Amino acid sequence: MKLDRREFLEWSAVAAGTAASTGLSATEHGSKPLERQGAPKRVLILGAGLAGLAAGFELTRAGHDVTILEARQRPGGRVLTIRQPFADGLHAEAGAMWVPATHDWTRKYLRLFHLPLGGDNELRGSMVRCVLGHRVVVPPSEKTHWPLLLTPEERRLGLPGMRWKYVQSAARKIGNPTKPGWPAQALRKYDQMSFAQFLRSEGASAAAVALLSLEEHWWGDGPDQVSALLVLRNQALYPYGSPWFTILGGSDRLPKAFASRLGKRIRYGAEVVRIEQDSRQARVVIRRGANAETLAADRVICTLPFSVLKNIEVRPSFTPGKQKAIQELPYTSVSRVFLQSKERFWRQQKLTGFAMTDLPIMDIFNSTFNQRGRRGILATYTCGPQARYIARLHPEERIEFALEQTSAIFPEARENFEVGASVCWDLEPFSRGDYCWFRPGQMFSLGPEIARSEGRIHFAGEHTSAWPAWMQGALASGYRAAQEVNEAAG
Ligand SMILES: Cc1cc2nc3c(=O)[nH]c(=O)nc-3n(C[C@H](O)[C@H](O)[C@H](O)COP(=O)(O)OP(=O)(O)OC[C@H]3O[C@@H](n4cnc5c(N)ncnc54)[C@H](O)[C@@H]3O)c2cc1C
Incomplete structure (x- = not known):
């Protein structure tokens, strides 16, 4: 297989456009502020990471009454x-x-x-x-x-060609991971194997597996443990060789920019210890030092990582599928x-x-x-x-x-x-x-449960998005949850 630079550039453009062709595109839809549907709602947002900040920013712009509860004394969470x-x-x-x-979501807010x-x-x-x-x-x-003991073909292809042959050629065929209903049943086979097994099944030599694994060893417990479908999704949305940038002056400038616009709507040092709801309202109990306080709202957006949420009391309990996802999603x-x-x-x-x-x-x-x-x-x-x-x-x-x-x-x-x-x-x-990751089988068994709302409780955060482990995922999910709350009846 010959590495074709033009083909690669075309594919990069396709990947960039993948997001732009869906309802979750920053360039087509997300750049527009939400238009408020109905009367202003009281909304509690749990966590002032990028997901909570983006949700709070969008809902505030639409005229809703927002309070963000943040346990730490700073915004930004994992930034x-x-x-x-x-x-x-x-x-x-x-x-x-x-x-x-x-x-595009990250770049949209940076531009803003x-x-x-x-x-x-x-x-x-x-x-x-x-x-x-x-x-x-x-x-x-x-x-x-x-x-390394590469095959003659792998030696000829070099690293870029091996990426194409073994990873990118499959990644470009998995469809649009940002579309509702993704992944199609036909992709279950990729979820059932680890990334290392997938590479071997594509014919990669042991040396090629070791070389390609270096680029994906940051998922969970490594390429032998992570679902191949998670890696393919990441590659579909962010192909090898995409230019990389950093936020000049430090990544924390982004959460600080949100926080300065949200001002006193963010309550720092407010640790959520219980979430409750009934047919009329949602309530959140926070601990501030030795004191507990209960706040009520029409809707709650929970952006807490499931690794934290699994130790927080919820009344009445979430549905069994959601509970399983919260307990089992690995970080x-x-x-x-x-x-x-x-x-x-x-x-x-x-x-x-x-x-x-x-x-x-x-x-x-x-x-x-x-x-x-x-x-x-x-x-x-x-x-x-x-x-x-x-x-x-x-x-x-x-x-x-x-x-x-x-x-x-x-x-x-x-x-x-x-x-x-x-x-x-x-x-x-x-x-x-x-950041969250998926073991083989979990993209299908847990995936559909993660972002699904439970009554008056909506969910955002990198783990609820098509871009886990990225700021992009947190920001896109914050906008999506804000949209859900905006459109919800009461
Ligand atoms: C080491 C590392 C490297 C990364 N590299 C990149 C990268 O290069 N590029 C990139 O785009 N992304 C990267 N990411 C991922 C990115 O940082 C995250 O995807 C994103 O910041 C997650 O935002 P979030 O809002 O979903 O979650 P968080 O940032 O975790 O926000 C959740 C908030 O909830 C608060 N909270 C938790 N428990 C409670 C409680 N009980 N009560 C009240 N508040 C609570 C937390 O303090 C936090 O502020 C990296 C992350 C890490 C850790």
Whole structure:
């Protein structure tokens, strides 16, 4: 199979247009503010992450009476830019960092708030991949010799061609994942196997499976455990090679922009401990310090991750299908360690400072590639069982572990190290994990239940969307839930 750049660009445009051709398109529909249907409603929104903020913003614009209840003292949830203990005003992202070009919802709100994107051009140096014991420097063209036991055809195709042959050719045939009714029954076969099994079933050699797994090892407990259909959906909406951008000045500028417009409608330090409803109203009990308070509303939008919601009392109980989804939806464990470096030594070697590895530490990100300065920050990105191992370490030990592992990829890391920090998302009481994922079979068994409303309770959040693990999913779901509430009778 010959890699055709033009075909790839066409496919990227198709993927971008996929969202634009549906009722959930930011470009066609979401850019329009909602028009209020009927009398203003009292709405309680649980959580001031991007889903809750987008829902609150849209409903407020439509004239509804909105209160957002947020347990933390800040907006943004899993969008968390950290600025301490770094020098020279540098920052790093503990949560969301990338905005792919195809993410029209994210870009729509960034445009609305005049928040600039930057960065893609600076990523065009070489990156390091470490697989099956080999450290390989991969140039931007990705044309390289892989010292692996690939088949002659795989060797000829190279990494971009293998992606096409084994992943993208199937991803382009799965239909439009943002359309109601997706996935079609014919796709059940992909949900029943893991991504690694899928690659093998497509004829990939063991070495090709190892190489392609590097790019998808951030889902849950890894390519041997994750539903192939989840990976194919992500690839359909965000194909390999899409340009990547970051929000200049830090990702937290987006939730802060929403929060400044919502003002006192957000109540911080308000931890939801119970949700109730009857035929007339919904009620939410919050804990503020030692005090409990009950608030009533016509409608509730719950954006809490299911990993948190599963420990919150609900009266009367949700339907059995919803309860099962809340209890069983898995969340990816992610631990991040940040290493401030006194020099950006990787530049002298014409490296980007990014690495994907099959070492226990997994990936390394250059967190400061679009920030000026002599110093830089390398951040490790570890998922699944290894992330849980890091979370059990003392914070000092996490830094030592990350330094030791990073030095295997970038030997100069230790002599340049100045100061470190870590964030383990499993330990965050109001996240209890990172983003949701699906084991084989769960996209069909749990998927249809996740976003479905229960009486006066509506659901939003990345986990309820076609773009889990992305800001795009949180924002699109916030708009969708706001639309549901706007159109609901009373
Ligand atoms: C490490 C990491 C890397 C990521 N990388 C990217 C990326 O590169 N690009 C990208 O687009 N996305 C990325 N994401 C995903 C993105 O951050 C999320 O999809 C998105 O922020 C989720 O928003 P949300 O509103 O659904 O949930 P959340 O942000 O989790 O919001 C839920 C809110 O509810 C609050 N809450 C929880 N419990 C309670 C309670 N009991 N009472 C009241 N409030 C409560 C929380 O404090 C939180 O503010 C990443 C996430 C992580 C963690």
